[in-house]
Amino acid sequence: MVKVKIVNRSGHQLPEHGTGLSAGMDLRACLNESVVIERGGRALIPTGLFIELPEGFEAQIRPRSGLAIKKGITVLNTPGTIDADYRGEVGVILINHSAEDFIVNNGDRICQMIVARHETVVWEESAEIGATGRGAGGFGHTGNA
Numbered sequence: 001m002v003k004v005k006i007v008n009r010s011g012h013q014l015p016e017h018g019t020g021l022s023a024g025m026d027l028r029a030c031l032n033e034s035v036v037i038e039r040g041g042r043a044l045i046p047t048g049l050f051i052e053l054p055e056g057f058e059a060q061i062r063p064r065s066g067l068a069i070k071k072g073i074t075v076l077n078t079p080g081t082i083d084a085d086y087r088g089e090v091g092v093i094l095i096n097h098s099a100e101d102f103i104v105n106n107g108d109r110i111c112q113m114i115v116a117r118h119e120t121v122v123w124e125e126s127a128e129i130g131a132t133g134r135g136a137g138g139f140g141h142t143g144n145a
Helices: 065-071
Strands: 005-008 025-028 035-037 042-052 057-062 073-075 080-082 089-096 102-104 109-117
Touching: 025 042, 035 042, 035 089, 057 089, 065 073, 080 089, 089 109
Parallel strands: none
Antiparallel strands: 005 042, 025 109, 035 102, 042 089, 057 080, 057 109, 073 089
């Protein structure tokens, strides 16, 4: 477990894991009035949450699968990354891929957040890199869908 400081100005409960084995925690919209996301449109939805992540951690903002399959709503920059030195309000960019307008109301669960450890990379320049069985084979190189 990792402790993360949080300021909650939303009036809603803190994000929490839905089950003991859930990776993500649902975030809720913090709105004074409902927001309509027109079909094909997008909107930045505030959460009223401010977090202080420890060094070596990030928070990833990901779509909720139920909103994606049922309503065509997803997070535009998936996954969105919140860095440990960011101190502003957590905002979520939602996009509406459906054929109908979508209304976001105060308190609606709009995405999930995963807090994850990450490494800081130190590049080591080299004239070559090691070979593997895959080599340079990329997108669809196996011939399987």
